[in-house]
Amino acid sequence: MNLVLAALALWGLAWALNVRLANGPASGWGLTRLAVPVIFGLTLLIMWELIVRGLAVPGVILPPPSMILARIGQEGPILWADFVQTFVKGALTGYVIGCAAACVAAIAVDRSDFLRRGLLPVGSFVAALPIVGTAPILVMWYGFDWHSKAAVVVVMVFFPMLVNIVAGLSETTQMQRDQMQTWAASYWQGLWKLRLPAAMPFIFNGLKISSTLALIGAIVAEFFGSPIVGMGFRISTSVGQLALDMVWAEIVVAAVAGSAFYGLVALIEKWVTFWHPSQRR
Amino acid sequence: MRRVLLPVLSVVAVIVALWYLACVPMNMHTALTEAERAGAVVSPTGAKARRDLSAIGLALRNPAQWADTLTQAKPRLPAPHQVLVELWDTTVNKKITSKRSLVFHGWVTLSATLLGFAIGTLAGIVLAIGIVHSRAMDMSVMPWAIASQTIPILAIAPMIIVVLNSLGVQGLIPKAIISAYLSFFPVVVGMVKGLRSPAGMQLDLLSTYHASRAQVFWLLRLPASVPYLFASLKVGIAASLIGAIVGELPTGAVRGLGARLLSGSYYGQTIQIWSALFATAILAAVLVALIAGVERLTLKRMGMNG
Incomplete structure (x- = not known):
């Protein structure tokens, strides 16, 4: 007392x-x-x-922080293996593939006004859906290993990125585009020199949203089946064994990894979009 | 409206067409095995010979079996019409008390979502009001509220379920807690932004009227925050639904849309997974659309063109 x-x-x-x-x-x-x-x-x-x-x-309901910290110290190798499996292999691979695919798709969409008007509402609709639900299907298709987790991440990341990039690419004013035209800039020159830089704040907004989604997708997908390594696997099995200190240890790792990832993207944003009003002090 | 409708419809049509097209190679291996068992002649005979061949090549060599790929009981990729038939069967043709009814499972998930959403939103608004009015609270809590959005809080869902289960709390409440937790932070962040949105000049005006803090809150801050509130409500309800679905996973497949997903993946019932997935998508879309409708009406009544 x-x-x-x-x-x-x-x-x-x-x-x-x-x-x-x-x-x-x-x-x-x-x-x-x-x-x-x-x-x-x-x-x-x-x-x-x-x-x-x-x-x-009792420790099976809520372990004290000291116990969790001790667990992190003891189980370093296991936590590291889980981190590599889920974050580096699953989330990061999916994130890179998904964002790259969204970039390519966005530029393809951008070339046609018809596609833009059609795909943008569909894209923002899909971006609001609970896409984690595709996890069981993708686990069935790509097997239990990290490939299926990366696939879930790709699907989760793709639509928010697509919507953000397409919105960003239409950010320039008509006058700026006309200016590029008077300089006889080709489509690609206009894209590279004017519209892509102008879209950067939007792209980074999408990248930041996606960085959180990626880790969530990779962890939740492991609840539907995984090899015997991975953060989601460890969480669900440790919960089953009532080893809650291990669960908390994984959550701490996930939290640190998630904020570090987000922080890294924010840092790059600061460096790339230094000209934007929101970055100026 | 028509400017948007035609492109959207054609994009959807292309997606459906691609989906049908993808069904053929995805389901080709099983379709050929079944056709061979039924006595049909397929081009490389024997499942063993076909195992390592590419699905697209097989599909091109056996055009006779294309139709079979769209009618299997447990396809790798069900065709759109199979999913629609299953959706129709499990919503309209079943009693809503039946365990096979998607309406039943949808209601289980929806009730947890709505309860959690209500709790999370109320708590979020209360905390936001506290943050706006107390500088100490702002400086202590706000950085954590923002940081918490970057971490995968969904990961704690299984633990909450199991711990509450061991304390004797079951059913709706644990899922609602996860939903509340997920919708809480977007609402806090959005409401703080909204309650702070009145410009200095507006605040000065009210202080020249000698308005009290409560009056400033009710007459200026709260109305000004409404557009921000709705923006975060839309994010929050989608997060709540995801929370409720994920909350249904660790208890094993009992009831709810998440349980439908999980039991479908246990037993290879792909059509069931896809129909549950579409049900969640429809539910999410309806919930977001409802909030968007309320938003439009409210902002119109308030004289804002949101």
């Missing part, structure tokens, strides 16, 4: 500290902006630990 009280006291203290920091004179500083969410997150973690220990919650 003391531990629970300690957790509540900690919460009060940390919250008071955050209120002071946020409303104090230092609230504009970069360091404070970083410190406040970090304090909040750490407080939650410590409270989790204290309350789970204080109330003696």
Whole structure:
């Protein structure tokens, strides 16, 4: 019980500290902006630990963070193998293939106004559908290994990317396109020098959405069948064994991988679209 | 309208045509085996001789069996009309209480989706209001809300189901929790953006009227946030549906559209998988369209041309 009280006291203290920091004179500083969410997150973690220990919650319901961390330390090789199988082989391959295919399709669509008017509504309709549902079919077609996961990712990523690229390619004004024409630019020159750069904010928006979708697709597809390695496989079997610390360990890895992937894409975006108002400070 | 209708219809027609075309090579191997068993003459005799040949080559050498590829019971790729017939059979021709009825399974999934969506949306709006009014909350919670969108939170679905199951909570609630969780963050992020959307001049105007914080909220911030709310509702409902479907996977195939997908994949009932997939697609489209309709009506009544 003391531990629970300690957790509540900690919460009060940390919250008071955050209120002071946020409303104090230092609230504009970069360091404070970083410190406040970090304090909040750490407080939650410590409270989790204290309350789970204080109330003696069994590990099969909610393991404390220290146990999860210990598991991550112990099971490094297994977690790494799962990460390679699901993220590098499944998600990343599918992501690259899907985005490349969407690029090619978008340029093909872009050449014809009829296709654009026809494919764009269909594309945005499909992009809103629960495409993870295709996972059982694709697992049946491509087998249990990472190929089927990559295929699910390709399908999931393709339509959001297509819609974003096509929308981005129509971002230039008529006047800019006319200007290219007066310089006798060919279609490809106009695309390469004017319209593709102008489409970059949209393309990166699609890439960022897809980066999240890719990992979700690869993990959920493993629930429908996988070899005995992979993050989704490990999650579903560990849940079956009530080894919840292992499940949480996988979730931590997935979270870190997901945010790192997203962060990397955002970083490249910053570097490529430095001219865009949203990137200027 | 007509400017869009013709291209869309022709794109859909091309997709259906390609689908039919793909059925032939996809199902050719089994079609040839069955035809041979029935006594027909097929070009390389013996399943063993055909095993390593390409499906397209086989299809070209045996045009007589093309029709067979479209009528199999367990095809690798069912033809569009087979899926439509199955959809019709399992929705209209079955009693809705039957376990084979897609309406029954659809309702199981839909109820979890809607409950979770309602919880997630309400919680999201409440948190967003808190974030807009408290600077400390904004700085502590908002970075985490944004970061949480980059991580595959769907991965925790099986754990939630099993843990709640061991606590004695079953059925609707665990799935609804996953749905709520998935629709929660888009709503928070969208609503915070929306509640902050009034320009400084508008806020200044209200403060010259000596409006209280509550009045600013009800008269300015809340109405201004409505377009943003609807945008995130559309994302949220689609996420909720996915959450409910994935939530049905780990309990084994019992009931719900996710269970139909899973049991179909266990028993190789491809037509069942495809019909369940189309049912989810139709459900998602209807839900998003409903919200879009409410959005249009609301924005019209409010005098915004959304």
